[in-house]
Structure formats: structure tokens, C-alpha cells
Amino acid sequence: MGKRIIYIVYGVSGCGKTTVGKELSKKLAIPFYDADDFHSQQNKQKMATGMPLDDNDRKPWLLRLAQEIGKWHISTGAVLACSALKNSYRDLLESIDSKYIQWIYLQGSYDLIAQRLQKRQDHFFDATLLTSQFETLEKPFRGIIVNIEDIVENIIDNIMMILDGTKQEIGLIGLGIMGKSLAKNLISKNFRVSVYNRQVKGKEVDVAQNFVNDHPNDNVLGFDDIPLFVYSLAKPRVIILMVNAGKAVDAVIDELLPYLNPEDCLIDGGNSHFKDTDRRISKLDKLGINFLGTGISGGEQGALKGPSMMPGGSKSGYELAGTYLESIAAKDKFGNSCCSFLGLGSSGHFVKMVHNGIEYAEMQLIAEIYHLLRFYVGKSPKEIATIFDSWCKQGKKSYLLEITAKILRTKEGNEYLIDKILDKAGQKGTGSWTITAALEEGVAISNIFDAVAARSLSSQKMQRIEAAKAYSLQDSNVPPLNINLDYLEKSFEIANISNHHIGFDLIQKTSKSNNWQLNLSEIARIWTNGCIIRSELMEELSLLFGKENDTEILMFPEIIDKVKPGISALANIVALGLLAQCSLPVLSSTINYVLTYTSKNTSANMIQAQRDFFGAHTYQRIDRPWDQYFHTNWKE
């Protein structure tokens, strides 16, 4: 069961605690209690005779109220009207975590209250006690202070307005790996945060409350109840969804909708498919609710210390929520946030999807180079780690290369941990979505395709064991390869450049098709820190795109200078590796891509001839204008 807020309306007798408290409880849809109803009979009689209560009379009464507050806190929440004139009384009432108590002091002058008391009928309190009440009243007042000179309706409006200002600034749903880290990150930036996690009986119980218990000194409230979670947030509300992509996102949105208002802003921070994001935007747009499809990269640690964030969708939503996102994101080397509004529609999630496509290909590239060095060249994991570290020092630093070196040095006892890990790679879909999107856009996505295919083939472990037996290629007596490590380093560099070239090409072309007007330099910049594909290359790309947004990466003169001298080195490595029966999906894909991309004349004339032969699809001619099409009556 989650914990609820207790609103204590306090002040001297006659200030309007009961009236205001009752109205407030109606507004908040929670029960109202009058502290006077919890007095013992003895106390009531004493007051009725005009005798003031002393602290001995009050203590058991306050302790009883404290007990009730504890119960209301874990059930319905409550509004309590109670004089609570002294700080010691207030301390006694704070029997629960003080961040769950909202004190509301009703402030009025002696004359005003005396006037009101004189008009009162059938109340056991004697107006002559007012003086003693004012003498007892202690400062400092806790919580919010509200002037009572106005009519009750306006007092309530005023309280609601102030409460909104003191409510939590941002909500987060889903305290899984990413959600927990993002919530901690928000708290560390001193934002007032509400967190929600569903209860799954016997499995996921009190997740939000446990999170709050782990942060006793922070301004965070925990909920397992959607209406109360939403209610805890200041309007217009900003809510981050960190739940699994797919049905869970729709389910959470549907649960939230009855409690949201126009102008509220939902941020989907998961790896949602961009087409789902488009669908959600159009659904929420009709209700005036802002939606930001926001790619977040950096894994658990990134989310905690500063991820790269790729928001897209509602511009007015970003105006509301951007401050929070920019504050928790990583910083680039100039101290600027690695988060900026990318564009309309699903552009944020699209860019994150391509980020992951690039991530897949870079991971596969590094993995296959490791595999070549380890099993075909004969290097130890430690030696390979040293090679990767040296590449990092020579301008090819990337997060994935750095962590691979660390992985290679990790031992379990005397043995390398990498040797214990089964060679079956998982995937959640963003790689294959990138391929589909590229094919729909007509972008040659070969290296990312081969990286995804490598994961798919890897998952067929039993089949591969059978096939290895049938073909026994790796059993043949091949001596260790003598490869040139400088060539290998160059091959890594070219494959990485080509990988980014293809990814950014896909972003650029899709941006044009959707009129997103994406700024490639800014995308590269927010990828320079916090995300999984951060690298020195990314820094360079941000600068290059800054000069020219429309140029393809392989056509920047600075990139040509790097790639051109290394093409034969890449061909050499791929040829040697393949001859030694080592599969090199991304490296081979790269050499084919680069050779085709840089060929003035390709074999495609034959494809056109074949198409025209069997299907009269027509072809263009090199000796005629290219807007003319021809057909030949080929002879079978």
C-alpha cells in the first residue's frame, strides 16, 4: 500500500479550520477529520466550562491524533483541522515522515477572529479564550500560510494554487533499471519527484515505497495508485514513462488519461517504435496533452549520472519539460547539455532507433575483431585489451571499445570471464527496426543488417553446433594468421566511419521525407557524451556537420583523407580473415559498401538488363538523357 498525504489545517480557534478543512477535503476527495472530535470527554467538559486546557490535558489527545494520522497515511490520506498552536504539539502530530504532512496555517488578526467568534452559535469554545490562544500560538509556522480575510471559496482557491506550487515538480512511472536511475538522477538535481510503480502480487510489491525508504532525506514521494500519483504533481504535470516499450506504454497512458488535463506532458523515455510514437502523439494531441517521444541512451549508469537524451514531438511539451531533461542529461565537453529538442513527431524515437542500429554494428565490429585476434591470430584477451586501449589513445576512442578492453581483462578466478559466456546474443528489436526503416527509405543499411543477422545466427546455437560438425571448417589445420595490426586498426576506423555514414544518411533522408529538419551536427553533439556510441569520431562529426548539414559523411574531405589510404588495408584484413574461415560480417560488409559507394560504374547495368529482359521494366541509357526510358525485345 502506498503512502498518502495528510493536510493539517491549523491556527487559533475561530480562524475557520473546520470550514476550510471540510471544503479542502471535498476538493481533494479525501476524508476530513476535526481534531476536537478526538478530545476525551474530560477535556471537552473542561473547555465547556471556559477553562483552558494545559499541556497535560493535550498530550494524550495529540498522541491519539498522531496514531490516527499514521493510519490515514497508509489508507486514504486526510484533511485534519487542529489548532496545533505550539511547535511541540506539531512535533507530536508529525508521527509520519514529515514530507507526507502538508501544514496549512490559517492566518487572521485578533480583531477579525474575535468578531467571527462572537457571531458563532452552539460552539463549546468561549471567545474569552482567544487571548490565551494567541499567547500560546508559536512561530515559526510550518508549511503554507493562508490569509483568512477572504470568502471560503477564495481561500480554497488560494490554498490550491499554493499547494500546486509546492507539489512535486515531476513524476516518473516504472522503477526498473532505467527508471530507478533516472529518478535518482532527478533527485540529485534537487527536483521534487513523485515515483510510481505498479504492484504485482507476490512479485513487485511496494517498489515505489521501498525506493522512497532508500531516500529518506530527499524530496521524493512514492505511489502505487495512479490517481494519487497524478494528484501529487503540480499542474501542468510532467510525467516520464520508463516502462517496457510496446503494450505497457499504451496501458500506462490509458490508466493515466482520466486524471490528466490539457497541457500536461507525457515523456516516453523507453525504446518505443517510432510509429507507435506517431500513433500516441495523434491520440493525445486531440486531448491537448503534450507527448514527447524521447530516446534515452547510456544504460543504467548513464541514466544515473547523465544520459544522452533525444526528445521529439510536442514543442510546447518541451518548453514545459525541457529544463528537467536538460538538467539530468550528460554534458558535452563544453558543458552543454547532451539533450536538445530534435524535431516534431516521432523524430526523437526515430533518432534513438538509429542510434541503436549504429550501436549494434559497432558492437559487432569490435566483437569480430576480438574474435579474429583471439582465435585466428592467437592473441590473449589481455593482449587484445592492450591493443584496443592503444587504439583509444590514437584518436579512435569510443565507449564501446573502452568497455570491451575492460571486459577482456575481467577474470573469474584464473580464467577470463569472456570464455564462460555463451555465444548467443540477445536483441530487443531496435536493430531490426532500423533495417526496416532504412529499406523503406531506400537506404543501403548493409553493415547494420549484417550486425543484426550475426546476432540472429548466433542465437541458433544448437544448429551451429550441428553445422560445425558437418563442415568442420574451423577444425582444419590453419596456422595463426600473421596480420598487420596497423591495417586492422585502419579497418576498424573505416568500418566505424562507414557505420556512422549509413546511420546519419538514414536520419538525413528520413528527416527530409518527414520534413523534420533534423540538425545532424546537434544530433552528433548530444551523442558525444552519455550515450553508448559516444566517441572521438562523434566529436569530429558534430564539427563537420556544423559546417555542412547535407553532406554525407564519406564525402567530407577530412573523412576522405582518412578512408582513402586505408581501403586496401581493409580489403587485406577481410581477405585474410575469410581465407582463414573467420566470419567477419561487418568488416566484409564495409569493404563491399565502400567499394560500391566509390564506384563510378557498377554491375547494376546488368540488373537493369535482366529486369527489362524478363519483365519489360525498361532501362535508362548512358548515351541518352537520363529522363528517358527504353525497352528491348530481348531474344529468349
Ligand SMILES: NC(=O)C1=CN([C@@H]2O[C@H](COP(=O)(O)OP(=O)(O)OC[C@H]3O[C@@H](n4cnc5c(N)ncnc54)[C@H](OP(=O)(O)O)[C@@H]3O)[C@@H](O)[C@H]2O)C=CC1
Ligand atoms: N536497460 C537499458 O540499458 C536501457 C533501456 N532502455 C529502454 O527503457 C525502457 C525501460 O527499460 P528497463 O528499465 O531496462 O526495463 P525494466 O524491465 O528494468 O523495467 C520496466 C519497468 O516497467 C514497468 N512495467 C512493465 N510493464 C508495465 C505495465 N503494463 N504497467 C506498468 N508498469 C509496467 C515495470 O514494472 P514492474 O517492476 O512491476 O515489472 C518496471 O518498473 C525500455 O523501453 C528499454 O528498451 C533505454 C535505454 C537503455
Ligand SMILES: O=C(CO)[C@H](O)[C@H](O)COP(=O)(O)O
Ligand atoms: O537502448 C539501449 C542503449 O542505447 C539499450 O541498452 C538497448 O535496450 C539494448 O538493445 P538490445 O537489448 O537490443 O541489445
